[in-house]
Amino acid sequence: MKNNFMNHLFKKLRHGTISVSLITVTCLFINKEAISQAEKDSAKLSATMTVSYKASNGSRSIKVNLKRKVEKKFIAVDNLKTPVSLYFKSVKEHNPADGTGLVGKLYLGKDGEGVFEIPDDINKLISGLHKYTFIAKFDADPIYEDAEEEISIADSKITLSYLGEDSIKTATATLYEWKDSAYVPVAGAELKLGIKRTFSIFPIGESGAVTDSSGKVSADLPLDMPGTFDRKITIVAKIDEHESFGNVEVSKEVPWSVLPEPIPEIGRALWATGDNAPYVLVFSSLSIIAVIWGTIFYLISLLIKIRKIGRDKSS
Amino acid sequence: MEDEQKNRRNFLKFGFLAAGLTAAGVALNKVASGDEGAEEKVKVLTADGRLAEVAKSKVESSESLSAASKHVRQGIPGRKFIMVIDLTRCKNARKCLEGCQKMHNFLPPVEWLKVKEMQDSELSGKYWFPQLCYQCDNPPCCKVCPVGATFKRSDGIVGIDNERCIGCKFCMAACPYSSRSFNYGNPKQVEYSKNHPLKSCHTMDPNMVGTVSKCDFCPDFGSKGILPACVRSCPNGVIFYGDENEDVVSNGEQVLRLKDLLVNNGGYRQFEVFGTKPRVYYLPPVNRLFPFKPDPVEHNQEE
Amino acid sequence: MEEPKKITNEAEAIQMLRQYNDDLLPRKFGIVGNTWTALLIIIFLTGVYCYTNQLRYGLSITGMRDFVFWGIYISNFVFFVAISLVGSLVTAVLYLLNIPWRAPLSRISEVIAVAAVIFAGLIIIVDMGRPERIVNMFLHGRIQSPIVWDVMVVTTYMTLSILLLYFPLLPGIAFCRDNLKGIPKWQKWMYNILSLGWKYSPEQYHIVKKAITILSVMIIPVALCIHTVTSWLFASTYRPGWDSTNFGAYFVSGAFVVGAGGVIAGMAVLRKFYPSYKTYLTDLHFDRMGKLLVLLTVVYAYFSINEYLIPAYKMKGEEAEHLHELFTGYYAPLFWSVQFFGMVLPIIVLLFKKGRKPIPMFIMAVLVVVGAWFKRYLIVIPTMSYLPIQEIPEAWKHYAPTFQEWAITLGSLAGALLIITFFVRFFPIISVWEVAEERGVSHETIYKHLNEGNEK
Known part of the structure; x- marks a missing residue:
């Protein structure tokens, strides 16, 4: 009883101390917060x-x-x-x-x-x-x-044309800008031509080619470049970081005859999924398992038989 | 724990979806037309690690999700990813592996991509050798996996299903290149994973304790035509990446014909003798751009 | 040393059987037995406790890291698989060869096999990062993976071993059921259930004989498989020291050595603490087992030489680095101690007749078993330090098992010993009827006698 009382008192005391310290901490915290906020304002990083x-x-x-x-x-x-x-x-x-x-x-x-x-x-x-x-x-x-x-x-505009013969395949791009009330060709601008790939554009023609007086740049396409499986290839014309036009690009899909290497089917292989295990492996392992576990089940049936004999005898 | 996983999964779902949305150019139509705030917005993570605000209704109505997860094991149709590492250019800037760690949310000492000193024979010179998972075409890791948690995709990538991996580490033993990492549950990493729960990879979850992870060629970037994180982080253009079917590789700056590059520069693969058929080629370190300087700092000394 | 005479006289036989029954019934442990059991339980529970820690915090509590990803769990697993092979050796091979002194040893070896293979199965789960996903093995199992083969063959071998322990044990359990007085109810109940209503009838007896023959034939290839497949877990990789076509034979031969060592140690311990067993585990048995151990160790030495000397002759690349570390480098002290104490010394000692007495035999057996454990360590761990990249930070390839890792490993060893200890406590560790049969006592006589005991 006495013990209980003491405990109670002790708890109360402790409780009191805790609340007091809590208040102090809160005060400190607020202060600190305020200070650090001010600090932050003055010392922000420049980006x-x-x-x-x-x-x-x-x-x-x-x-x-x-x-x-x-x-x-x-x-x-x-x-x-x-x-x-x-x-x-x-x-x-x-x-x-x-x-x-x-x-x-x-x-x-x-x-x-x-x-x-x-x-x-x-x-x-x-x-x-x-x-x-x-x-x-x-x-x-x-x-x-x-x-x-x-x-x-x-505002600017690029047009792209393609001429595909047997031995020569040429792409021509023309750059226009909006002047007064119509699009007019731009001369002397760096206009790039390329073939669209997944991660990049493969450049074709001279590097650093600029548009002629009629705003045109032409380039021959490499004849051995693989296209898509549906016999197409995409050509791209673009200007990069032009001071007044920004980055502008247009692309065009054109018929193409060079196919990529056919993708082989993933057949039965040791590294394939479980469903695609080599037949030899599947059949040999299954037959071994069948023989051994068949025997094991036979042995277990023998145990049951022993038990049955034991029951019969005792009854 | 379970809830956390669910949340994570949901986040991933949003991730895929948001990827699709940004690609379609639908995201972020908070236009000044006056309907601002009329629709509830949710924050989603796009596959390349960006947070974006998207109208909630759009998140829920998307159907691209199921298709995306089905393709995780199959791979991106028609692609055959390949990498060429030009050893003449590497000077151990270590930006690739930092970019990789940042992108995949894991802390040192785990390195999916390692850059180490290499010397082939006594009198030949030393050089820096970046090494990652080679995504082999005859992958020993996939052979030995008891549950098919690591698998070969049609686009050449060897992926890991961290939801299935039982953590037996046999794939790590089988890989002759030691390119696999195991998540031992390093407390710092566990803490970091909690604060960075969002993934950008849809094939691999590097933050799942007790499973194996490794370089995965950043396949979700691949599906959007973005180069892997290491390629983009390299300041010297060491790593070229591309699609073998397109016969072009790029390091972000230069764009080269793959076959010409390998034929003319003596491209080789590590340990050809093992018959693992890596999908990563090296260009020998001849006429190097940077003289070999030993690294003054020993990285990753901690366990 | 003479082999005991065959008994032809029926009265004499029955006399002998009575004696056997008195000598071989399991009985309560004394102070030594109880202390030993308590100690094992403490070690085992410490291991279990540490394993719960591992479940909570992941494998980070071990010393394993990315480059040394298999540690003493795996080497311990290989050890367990190795020692479990003894069941097939003594019980099956010696049985089929009709070796006249094998009967008292067969149950000792079989219980070692069962205990070891159970803990082999458990310790491999301990090594897994995600043990709760073990069910994926059945949902998504790939037949191409050696781990799947290993799981299948360990399960099969465990089943066969338990059956091979159980069939010959049936009469023994029945005898305990009928003759042990003053035992607790649960024990009686256990005997009742496990004896399958054994009535000493000739039909039952006939079935048991048939089952033993089938099992003995079948367990040999499965036993070879279990250790060969375990060796393939290593040999199917490209790593120096593991990438070896000799590995299956090397592992199997090593397994027979450690298994025989285990049985000898068990025999010596039983003989020491059960003085009445001296009549059954005689000097003759030690002598014969000693000779067998020499033979097995010589075979093992032969494969060891193949395993190390031919690569050492070529000294190619990483293999050379690995061998240098073993022969003269960091692992050299352990490597040579293991070779000497675990292989050379036992051969030399056991070649002498005096060396084949129980006490020197016991010492040699312990050396063989402990040596074998560390040999497995040397097979598993050093290989992982040789990497395709040079100048790897030390921290990546350095491996030192942590305290908890040791505790779990020792816990598993204690667990296996506990199974054996409890078996000895509750079941006859020497098979009466098999020993009697070995002495030339006919089935009918045994049947008659056992029935008599039953009626008593």
Whole structure:
């Protein structure tokens, strides 16, 4: 009884101490929080934003990249808690406060990069404009300073034609820009031609070829390049990081006769799945198992027989 | 534990789906048309490791998911992935393996891709040798797996089903290249996995304790035409990757004809004598771009 | 040393059988027996406790890492498989060859085999990272995998061994049922169930004889398979020291040696603690087993020479590195001790008649068994340090088993010994009827006598 009482008292005491210490800790914590918040505001890391534009077969996208400098080297920022917002400037004056002109918000990936695919409705707007500006904004991040970057693009167009004879297969691309009220050829621009592969574009023709006075570049295709299994190959014409056009590319699928090596069927093999085990292995192992386990079951039946004899005798 | 796994799986589902969505250019249509906030948004992880906000209704209505998981064991149709590592260019920058670790969410000392000193014979020079899973065409690991948890796909990739692996480690014994890692449940890694539960790989879950994992050629990148993480991280363009059927490989900058590259530069595979038929070729370290310098830091000393 | 005379006189035979029954019935342990059992239980439970830790924290509690991914669990597994082969050797081979002194040894060897093969099966599960997925073996099993073969053959061998232990034991269990007085109820009940209503009838007896013959014939190829397949787990890889076509024969021959050693050690221990067994486990038995052990060890030495000397003659690549480590490097002290104490010394000692007395035999047998355990260590672990890449950090290839790993391994050894100990405690470890038969006592006489005992 006495013991119980003491225990109770002790508990109460302990409880009291705990609450007091809790309060102190909370105070400390709040203080600390406040201080560190202030510290953070003054010592945010600066980040550099780059924005690039790409039009591929008419669908547009904006790529945003965020980097920071560490010991004279740029490294990608990662683990961002805040998304990057992209605004289209020309719809009406954009307003981050109420979201006017907002194209979208995107959390950058581990490599500090993100791609905004421009949605169809904005695409429609753009097509009539021939000149357009996007603004990417990154703000209110707890770790990084705010960053903002603008990109302006002038409209351009590439056409691609292909002439496929037996021994010569030529691709020709023409670059146009919008001037006054019509598309006119652009001379002296670097226009690349290539063959589309899964991970890359295989360049064809001279490297560094520029458009002639009629805005054209031509190249012969390598005759031994394998196409797809349905006898097609895709040729690509593109300009990279042009100061007023950005990245623009068009592609075209053309008939082709060189097929890739046929893919062999995965037959029965030691490394194949269990269903595709070699017949010899399956049959030999099954027969061994059948013989041995057959005998084992026979032996177990003998045990049952012994038991039966025992029962019969005793009854 | 079970719930956690379920969550993880759901996240993966969203992952696949979001991959499909971004590819289709549907994602992120938070346009200034006034319907902002009208629809509930969910955060999903795209297959290449990006977080994105997608309308919830779109996540649930997608049908691409089941097809994706079926193809995990089959492989991407019509592809035959191949890698060429140019030893003349490697200077042990170790960016490839850092990129790999980051991409696959695992911590050192686990290295799916190793860069080690190599010297073939007494008087020949030393060079840096990046080594990963060779995705062999006659894979000894797949031969010995008792449950088919590691399997060969039609696109050449050797995958691992971490939900099936029983952790017998026989595949590790069978691999003559020691390119497989076992998840021993290193507490730091377990903790890290909890905080980074999202996967980008649909063939392999490197964070599952008690199972085997290894380089998988980043197949989900492959399906979208993105080069594997190591290739993109290498500052010197050492690693070329491509589709053998297309006869072209690329290191991100250069794009070369595969056959010309191998024929003209004496391409070889490690331990040809074993008959494992690796899908990774090496270009011999002749006329190297960087003189061999021993690494001053010994990496991965911890256990 | 003379072989005991055959008994022809029926009265004499019955007299002898009575004596046998008095001598060979299982009885309560003394202080030594109880301490021994308690010790084993403690070690075993420590192992079980550590295994629960392993289940919780994963294999990170072991010393295994990416490059040394198989440790003492696997070498212990190989050891268990090896020692379990003795069942087939003494029981089956000697039985089929009609060796006159094998009867008192057969049950000792068979119980060692059963205990070892059970723990072989368990320890391989301990090595798995995901033991709860063992069911995948049946759901998704691939017939191409040596592990699947191993699982099948271990299960088969376990079943056959248990049957081969059980069939000859039936009369013994019945006899315990009928003659042991003052035993707890559960024990009586156990004998009742296990004796399958044995009534000493000639039909039952006939069935048992038939079953033993079938089992003896069948267990030999299965026994060879179990250890050959275990060797293939290693030989089917490309690694130096494992990549050997000699491995099956090398493993099997080594297994016979350690198995014979195990039986000899068991005989000596039983003789020491059950003085009445001296009449049954005589110097003659030690002498014969000693000779057999020499023969087996010589065969083993022959395969060992094949295994090490021919690669050493060529000294190719990684193989050379591996052999240097074994012959003169890091593992040399262990390697040469194992070769000398586990192989050479027993051959020399057992060649002499004086060496084949129980005490020196016991020492040699222990050397052989312990040597064999470390030999398995040397087969499994050093190989994994030779890698296709050079300049690997030491931490990657260094392997030192952790305390918990040792505890689990020792726990498994203690567990196997516990099975044997409990068997000795509750069942006749020497088969009366087989010994009697060996002495020339006819079935009818045994039948008559046993019935008499039954009626008593």
